[in-house]
Amino acid sequence: QKLVQRQTSEFRLIIVSNRQPYIHDLVDGEPQYVVPSGGLTAALDPLMQACGGTWIAYGGGKGDKYIVDRDSRVMVPPDNPSYSLRLVWLTEEEEQGYYYGFSNEALWPLCHNAYTEPIFDLRDWQTYQAVNRKFADLVLDEVGDSPAIVLTQDYHLALLPQYLRQSSAPIITGQFWHIPWPHSEIFRICPWQAELMEGLLGNNLLGFHIGDHCSNFMDAASRTLPVRVDTEYNRIDYQGETTLVRPFPISIDFEDICHLSESVEVEEEMERIKEEWGFSDQLIGLGIDRVDYTKGIPHRFRAIGRFFEKYPEYMGKVVFVQAGVLSRSDIEAYQLLGGQIDRLVGEINSRFGYGDWQPIVYKPDDLPSVTLMALRRLSRFCIVSSLHDGMNLVAKEYVASRFDDDGVLILSPFAGAALELTQSLIVNPYATEEMADAIRDAVTMPSEERRRRMAHMRGIVRENNIYKWAARLLVELMQCARETNFRRSL
Ligand code: GDG
Secondary structure (H helix, E strand, O other): OHHHHHHHOOOEEEEEEOOOOOEEEEEOOEEEEEOOOOHHHHHHHHHHHHHOOEEEEEEOOOOHHHHHHHOOOEEEOOOOOOEEEEEEEOOHHHHHHHHHHHHHHHHHHHHOOOOOOOOOOHHHHHHHHHHHHHHHHHHHHHHOOOOEEEEEEOHHHOOHHHHHHHOOOOEEEEEEOOOOOOOHHHHOOOOOHHHHHHHHOOOOEEEEOOHHHHHHHHHHHHHHOOOEEEOOOOEEEEOOEEEEEEEOOOOOOHHHHHHHHOOHHHHHHHHHHHHHOOOOOOEEEEEEEEEOOOOOHHHHHHHHHHHHHHOHHHOOOEEEEEEEEEOOOOOHHHHHHHHHHHHHHHHHHHHHOEOOEOOEEEEOOOOOHHHHHHHHHHOOEEEEOOOOEOOOHHHHHHHHHOOOOOOEEEEOOOEHHHHOOOOOEEOOOOOHHHHHHHHHHHHHOOHHHHHHHHHHHHHHHHHOOHHHHHHHHHHHHHHHHHHOOHHHHO
16 A cells, blocks of 8 residues: 555546446435445545545436536545546436447457357447547546646546547556457457557556456457567557556455454344344355356356255255346346346246245345445355456455455356466356356365465455555556656656
């Protein structure tokens, strides 16, 4: 944390993302704040609280227009104002084309190997371009004449860096891509591959979670544009400018989660859940996900069904709790997924359930963080079965919350987290039989082995925490600034 603060004391930091860290609702005519769920804000809010600066994001809540009209900026978080928030206001049509359309119906499926076909719609693409320009205008307004480092987040803003570079503003730009980068064979199906690539090569530094995504990107760049790629130093030269491409495995605020998991509030919530949800001495399995087709939720349920079929002695003794916050529900693929999940839960519960016992308890609600924490603590195992995932913070949050060194993590090899959490049970979510056996292994694993594995993973997440991620990213950006003589103008 100190290293992050030291780095950011030397320059002005501006973060740009689609999602804002504090959404404003309107209650009795006054804006009120809600913290959205999602990996990106969970990762970056602690960083901004530690080092200050400005966060520019899309205003998507009912109270946001009010904020945009009334104040050009607000200080957040409300109970400990530490950095300022400026909002880009979008029309419904812009939100539809840029967010639901190009970002989430084209880029999201394009970048994840989950066999959902991307939809490339020209109008969505044009809106995506226009909205990226709108973001660029607000960033340039914020920068003014004083040099700044602009750190852009994610796939909603792939064109922004190029628009910033086209201005003469004193900016060093970095971007972190929170999702995988696909193999070049897949990327080339995008009709606007060259424009996207040019947009991203407007960055001085481009970060992905893991080395494979960096390699895929460099390979795609060399197949798309007349670039020079140096694979030894992971750099791309294009039109006289250089982009460094680096892996930065994202993480969580380990100490903060650890601290919350030990609180009396969580202990009380554990008691309440056991009583009200009727869990007596059953072993609890847990899934926590944004309901998304990349997270392999149906695959996990099929494995749970197979587990009870193969090992019926566990009927009535194991219960699987799935918390699932709904997201992107305006998109057809997500509506289909919702229906598929409901059907599967119904089928499995009616096939195996009896009396008061149901094998799967599905909570498609945005559960409070204290409830999620209590569930993590109560569980014997947690399943993360992503079909493809940049990192997956759920896995790291599970590890951080188990200060008792107990609990087994069943983890997909297709999540970036699998490279670090090697003491989890790593299982291919498409392999139903192996997944069912991994569940059996998790419920029968001796306590000593559970503790050895969990203690090892906790050591890794404690060390590679969100502050280390941020510090590495910022150190690298400072290096870019030095190389371009940027700091002389500070
Ligand atoms: C993207 C990348 C990358 C989940 N369900 C509920 C809930 N959550 C919270 C989790 C966690 C966050 O949402 C999800 O983070 P993930 O990392 O799993 O996934 P994405 O949202 O897809 O994030 C991902 C991440 O960016 C960071 O770079 O790791 O690969 O896809 O914090 O705890 N929160 C609540 N209720 C839920 O039901 N309240």
